[in-house]
Amino acid sequence: MGADRLSGVGLVVFSLVFAWQSRQLPIGTSDAPGPAYVPLVLAAALFGLGVLVASGRGAPVVAILAEHREAGGRPLAILAAMIFTAVALEPLGYRLTVALFLVFLLAVVERRGAAPSIAVAVALAWSSFWLLDTTLRVTLPRGLLGF
Amino acid sequence: MDAVFHNLLLGFQVALAPKMLAYGFIGCLVGTLVGVLPGIGPVGAVSLLLPVTFGLDPTGALILMAGIYYGAMYGGSTTSILMRIPGEAASVMTCLDGYAMARQGRAGAALGISAFGSYIAGTAGVIGLMLVAPPLARFALRFGPPESFALLALALVALGYMNSGSTAKALAMMIAGLMLGMIGIDPITGYYRFTFGISALADGIGIVPVAVGLFGVAEVLASAAQATPPDVIRAPKLRDLFPSRAEWRASAAPIGRGTVLGFLIGVLPGPGHIISTFVSYAVERKMSKRPERFGHGAIEGVAGPESANNAATCGALIPMLSLGLPSSPTIAVIIAGLMIHGLTPGPLLAREHPDLFWGFIASMYIGNVMLLIMNLPLVGLFVNVLRVPYGILYPIILMFCVLGVYADNHSVVDVGIMIVMGVAGYALRAFGFEPAPVIVGVVLAPMVELAFRQSLTLSGGDYAIFVTRPIAAVLLAAAAIVLASAAISGIRGATRAGTARAPVEEPHA
Numbered sequence: 204m205g206a207d208r209l210s211g212v213g214l215v216v217f218s219l220v221f222a223w224q225s226r227q228l229p230i231g232t233s234d235a236p237g238p239a240y241v242p243l244v245l246a247a248a249l250f251g252l253g254v255l256v257a258s259g260r261g262a263p264v265v266a267i268l269a270e271h272r273e274a275g276g277r278p279l280a281i282l283a284a285m286i287f288t289a290v291a292l293e294p295l296g297y298r299l300t301v302a303l304f305l306v307f308l309l310a311v312v313e314r315r316g317a318a319p320s321i322a323v324a325v326a327l328a329w330s331s332f333w334l335l336d337t338t339l340r341v342t343l344p345r346g347l348l349g350f
Numbered sequence: 351m352d353a354v355f356h357n358l359l360l361g362f363q364v365a366l367a368p369k370m371l372a373y374g375f376i377g378c379l380v381g382t383l384v385g386v387l388p389g390i391g392p393v394g395a396v397s398l399l400l401p402v403t404f405g406l407d408p409t410g411a412l413i414l415m416a417g418i419y420y421g422a423m424y425g426g427s428t429t430s431i432l433m434r435i436p437g438e439a440a441s442v443m444t445c446l447d448g449y450a451m452a453r454q455g456r457a458g459a460a461l462g463i464s465a466f467g468s469y470i471a472g473t474a475g476v477i478g479l480m481l482v483a484p485p486l487a488r489f490a491l492r493f494g495p496p497e498s499f500a501l502l503a504l505a506l507v508a509l510g511y512m513n514s515g516s517t518a519k520a521l522a523m524m525i526a527g528l529m530l531g532m533i534g535i536d537p538i539t540g541y542y543r544f545t546f547g548i549s550a551l552a553d554g555i556g557i558v559p560v561a562v563g564l565f566g567v568a569e570v571l572a573s574a575a576q577a578t579p580p581d582v583i584r585a586p587k588l589r590d591l592f593p594s595r596a597e598w599r600a601s602a603a604p605i606g607r608g609t610v611l612g613f614l615i616g617v618l619p620g621p622g623h624i625i626s627t628f629v630s631y632a633v634e635r636k637m638s639k640r641p642e643r644f645g646h647g648a649i650e651g652v653a654g655p656e657s658a659n660n661a662a663t664c665g666a667l668i669p670m671l672s673l674g675l676p677s678s679p680t681i682a683v684i685i686a687g688l689m690i691h692g693l694t695p696g697p698l699l700a701r702e703h704p705d706l707f708w709g710f711i712a713s714m715y716i717g718n719v720m721l722l723i724m725n726l727p728l729v730g731l732f733v734n735v736l737r738v739p740y741g742i743l744y745p746i747i748l749m750f751c752v753l754g755v756y757a758d759n760h761s762v763v764d765v766g767i768m769i770v771m772g773v774a775g776y777a778l779r780a781f782g783f784e785p786a787p788v789i790v791g792v793v794l795a796p797m798v799e800l801a802f803r804q805s806l807t808l809s810g811g812d813y814a815i816f817v818t819r820p821i822a823a824v825l826l827a828a829a830a831i832v833l834a835s836a837a838i839s840g841i842r843g844a845t846r847a848g849t850a851r852a853p854v855e856e857p858h859a
Contacts, residue, residue, distance in 0.1 A: 210781045216521050221529055221544075228541055234811030236803045238536035238543055245529050252522040259516070267780050277574040281748070282773065285567070288752050288766040297756075301749055308745035315742065327746065331612055339384070339398060341757045 204264050211257025218249035280312045296346025299344075302328040354480060357700075361708030363410060365716055374409045374713050377417020378720045382728070384418070385425025385438075389760045392422040392623075392680045394758065400687050408691040409706045413713040415684050420663050420714075423623065424721050427464045427656055428728075431457060432735050433747045435566035435754070439557045439624045440659040442789050443631040445565050447644060447651030454647050459593045463601050463649055464656040465725040466593070471609040471657035472718040475664025478613050479710055483668045484616050490669060492606065493618065495808060496815050499801035500825035501618070502794055505625060507829045508791055510633050510836070517836040520787045523778070527791015528798060530555050537800060550763035557624075559755045559764040560792050563771025564778075564785040566751045571776040593649070601653035604634050608657030615658075616665020621793055623662040624779065628790050630658035664714070670695050671707065745826060 224332040231237025235247060284307050291300045305324035309315045364370060384395040395418050403411035423440065431448035444464065451460040483838040493501070510521040533544045535553030545551040593601065608630040615629060633652040635644045644651050670681045672768035693703065700707040732774050735743070755768045775785045809815035817823045 206781045210519075210783065214526075217526065217529075224544055228536075228543060229539075232811060233806055233813070234809075236806055238539050238541040241799045241802060242529065242532050242543070245525050246502070246531070249522060249525045249529070252518050252525065255518045256516070256522060278571045278776070281571060281574055281744075282769070285748065285752075285769050285772070289769060291763065292701060292752075292756065292762050293731055297753075301752070304752075305745050305749060308748070309742065312740040313745070327749060331749065335753065335757055341398070342760060343753075344758065344762075 205260040205262070206264055206267055207259035207261030208257050209264050210261070211253050211255070213257070214253030214256060215250055218246045220251060221249070222246035277312060281308065284308055284312075294345045294346055296348060296350035297343040298328045298332050299346060299348065299350035301331070357437045357704060357708045358480065358712060360704060361710070364705050364709030365413065365712035370410060370413055370709065370713060371716065373406070373414040374417045374717050377414040377419075378421040378424075378717055378724060381418035381421020381423075381682075382425040382721070382724065385422035386428050386732075392419050392426075392605055393683060395419075395422040396680050396683045398688075400683060403687055404690060408688065408693055408703075409709050411687060411691055412684070412706060412710050413717075414713060415687050416667075416710060417717050417741075419680055419684065420660065420717060421721060422770065423651070423659055423663050424465070424468055424725060427652075428461065429750070431460045431464065431652070432732060433566065433750070434569040435747060435751060439561050439621070439789060439793060440655075441626050442561050442565065442624075442786060443655040446631070446786070447646070447648050449569070450645065450647035451649065451724050453490040453650065455545045456649075458730075459597055459649065460652050462726070463597065463653050465594045465722055467601065467605045467608065467653045468660040469678075469722040470605055471612060471661040472664065472721070473715060475613050475616075475661040476714045476718070478661075479664045479667055479671075483672045486614075486665075486668055490617050492821065493557040494819075495801045495804035496819050497825070498618075498658045498821040499798065499805055500816060500822040500829070502798045502801060504825045504832070505629065506794065506798075506831040507832045507836075509628055510787065511832050515782065515784060519783050519842060523783055523785070523787035524791045527560075527788035527793075528795045529790070529791070530560065531792045531795020532799065537796065538803060541721055548763060550761050554761075554796070555767060556759055556764055557789065557792055557793060559768040560757040560771050561789050562751050562755050563768040564775035564788060565746060567768060567772025568775025568779065568785065570748055571772060572779055573740065573744065575776075595783050597649050599834060600649050604630070604654035605657045607633060607637075608654040609661040612658030612661030613665040617668050618660030622666055623659045624793050625790075626658035626662040627655035628786070630654040671699060671710075672696075724750030820832075 225239040226240045226248065228239035228242075229237035230239045230243065257298045284304050287307075288300055288304045291303070295303075302321075305327060306320050308324060310317050310320035332343055336343040365374070380399060381392075384398070385392070396415055399418055400415070403414055406414065422438075426436070426438050426441040427444045427448065429435045430444040431452050434445050434449040436445050438444045448460045448464070451457065507521075508526055510524055511517050531554065533551055535541070535552050536543055542552060608626075611630050611633065612623070612626040615626040631644075631651055631654060634648075634650045635641045638644065638648070638650060666681055670685060690696055691722055693699065693706070738746075751768060754766055755764050756762065758764065778785050778788075805815050806813070815822070816826055
């Protein structure tokens with residue numbers, strides 16, 4: 204299957220899901236368009252463009268997937284670390300979360316050595332907190348432990 | 351004209367006072383430094399520092415706020431070029447070629463042309479602001495909802511057509527962006543749309559998490575997916591910080607076009623400084639003899655948008671100074687600051703407070719010179735970031751992504767959106783889609799929808815309103831022509847590809 208075909212199908216599915224979600228909202232009339240009016244017009248336009256994109260070929264999907272499989276787990280590890288950050292930011296606080304995030308990426312994923320990784324992580328987490336929260340008064344989460 | 355020069359002289363007398371020079375310098379410096387931080391754009395910078403201006407006299411307050419405003423615009427390009435993190439949406443287009451130039455060891459030239467282009471456009475914009483403010487402001491007032499909708503439709507279609515790849519794919523991405531922009535409370539009826547019960551989505555999807563995800567996070571994921579990590583970039587020598595003669599030649603026309611486009615777009619209501627960068631980039635790519643260089647380190651792709659967003663900053667001040675209308679959220683904050691000082695921006699401002707009005711105009715000339723002098727040495731400092739090995743640099747980039755996105759709205763949901771957008775951006779790249787049109791869609795969605803629905807309400811549901819009003823009709827006709835020419839070139843391309851394939855396919859038949 205070609206990449207364009209697959210992505211075209213993806214766009215069609217996205218437009219259908221969007222249209223399906225719009226059904227809960229009033230469409231209104233043309234003299235008083237409701238909140239679903241424009242979303243439905245957009246969904247119809249995306250459906251048409253999805254069909255158009257799907258009519259192309261593009262590189263084989265298998266080749267694209269194989270190319271990205273060679274990279275191994277590095278992107279996945281980064282992604283996992285980012286998800287952890289989003290989940291832990293408020294309960295653990297900015298400084299602790301960011302320090303753990305950086306230690307994981309530097310020491311575990313990039314194998315830069317535990318001691319320098321911890322030093323860099325702590326320095327960056329605390330200094331960026333000082334710059335934004337303390338100096339510029341942009342409130343950052345402190346978490347349950349005050350970090 | 352004599353009156354203008356007399357007033358300008360008065361303005362320079364005010365702005366060259368040591369105290370005002372100090373306010374201008376502090377504003378530019380703080381704006382640049384805050385603008386470098388991803389997520390804190392001009393609105394954030396001016397809002398954060400607004401309380402500082404309360405104790406100042408009105409002229410000093412205005413000069414300080416304006417300095418922060420265009421300093422932040424200036425600083426936003428640095429992270430775009432060095433790390434591919436757009437400090438704010440207006441820097442998105444700079445990411446494309448600026449970052450590619452940095453990876454080729456030309457970060458100095460990219461930052462240099464960005465500084466010079468911004469200076470030239472900023473100065474030209476101030477001259478434009480001084481000479482043509484009243485007539486342009488009157489013209490902008492003729493834009494009702496149908497005209498605004500027609501202009502936005504033309505911008506969307508033209509940007510899709512001017513994209514390097516498939517027009518259908520670019521338009522699909524733009525519509526996907528418009529759909530994302532529909533998320534949140536409906537501005538007319540108050541209905542919650544597509545929020546899936548998440549209250550943090552009620553205000554809609556922010557531009558910062560989308561831009562940082564699609565560019566910053568996606569870039570890190572794509573680099574991590576490569577078998578060999580990107581090389582450490584040689585930090586340039588001082589002489590390399592200045593664009594070469596060839597780079598100047600290539601950039602001169604884009605700077606000129608970006609300045610004119612940015613200034614005119616900036617006058618219109620809406621996020622002109624963002625839209626102008628997209629339009630400028632699209633125009634430069636279309637006008638280039640070798641458009642395939644765009645996205646791979648074309649200096650025109652940096653010079654045009656950087657000039658456009660600075661010229662738009664000046665253009666955006668026209669409705670504020672001559673009509674008292676905010677054309678962007680940052681301008682609204684500046685107006686609020688002036689009102690706190692008991693001043694009402696509008697047509698009477700120049701007459702009742704000539705020292706403030708012309709002092710402000712003169713301070714912008716001086717501010718542009720200050721920014722250039724300040725930024726060139728900083729370029730040398732910033733490029734040292736590229737000396738850091740990528741394995742150490744990317745965790746720091748991601749930390750700034752998280753920090754910037756969270757700081758923008760104090761929402762962990764925004765961090766989640768950024769991650770989702772990062773994955774989407776990575777997938778889009780793999781499948782040959784450009785992510786920039788998604789951002790155009792998200793930025794324009796609220797304006798497009800509001801203008802469309804207000805037009806229909808105004809006409810009692812009659813679609814003829816879009817063709818019976820002259821400005822709207824001309825703009826929509828232009829959009830239709832662009833769409834038709836895109837369709838014709840698409841059909842021609844498909845026919846040519848079919849003809850070229852035919853002899854190869856025959857032996858297999």
